[in-house]
């Protein structure tokens with residue numbers, strides 16, 4: 376299929392582009408490089424453009440006879456979304472609506488959309504199924520939920536084929552260490568712990584050890600980025616006119632912050648000093664996926680079920696690229 380991957384120079388996008396290309400699809404990446412890295416796009420043509428530029432998108436659709444869109448381009452930091460909601464609503468909602476109109480006006484009807492566990496807020500029942508009420512607690516979660524609803528409406532009214540994939544905590548890197556996670560500033564747990572192992576940080580701050588969890592630290596469901604990529608391919612082949620899927624993507628296994636740090640110590644052999652700090656506002660105590668629907672509908676099965684294996688792939692990337700893509 377001929378696929379335009381919007382935000383394909385980002386973390387999850389770049390891993391998906393690679394898998395799509397290696398599975399025989401024709402792939403183009405559309406990215407404004409505000410947060411993505413051109414060096415991560417190795418197996419597709421990179422088109423620089425803005426998500427909000429409907430006319431440019433329409434030209435790209437026509438020129439390359441695009442049949443499907445994967446949409447990864449979003450701001451995705453909870454804290455930043457609280458501080459700068461306008462930026463989040465502009466990019467994640469307003470600009471995405473331009474993309475949907477460009478698709479509608481061009482007759483492109485397949486879309487796989489990156490949604491998030493943040494649409495659930497702080498659910499009181501774990502694991503989280505797709506039937507769990509979606510009650511976001513921050514602007515980021517709201518922006519993703521708005522687009523999920525827009526996609527449902529576009530599927531009903533215009534026959535779009537839609538899959539909204541609700542990722543839990545994306546983690547890891549391609550096992551060959553060629554592409555991986557590189558955010559600036561970095562806020563995610565595993566990269567920060569591994570930067571500590573590399574000596575780039577003195578210690579890792581643990582954001583709260585008084586949560587109602589067995590060891591007092593927050594529990595998350597870490598899912599390997601290549602498993603997310605695999606789910607995108609499967610979702611794509613599932614789309615028919617009017618298909619409207621919302622699916623959780625996680626392993627179903629939760630790990631506390633302390634357990635992740637322990638796994639990183641085992642993988643790196645580094646003592647990784649820690650320091651308990653205040654809770655980070657907006658962090659739910661526990662988020663673990665019930666992904667049985669994705670397993671049933673897509674026949675998706677995460678290959679990386681072991682946190683140490685996930686960390687090992689991330690470590691391989693960080694060790695080989697201690698400064699991320701900037702040194703390439």
Ligand code: UFG
Pocket residue numbers: 451452453491492493515543544545562563564565567579580581582583593594595632655658662
């Ligand atoms: N954490 C620390 N110290 C750090 C960084 C993180 O203790 O230096 C803790 C956090 O408090 C949290 C856990 O590690 O408990 C994981 O934090 P991340 O920042 O790695 O990931 P989040 O769970 O906050 O974020 C993920 C996605 C977001 C999504 C969010 C929804 O990255 O895009 O889940 O809750 F919005």
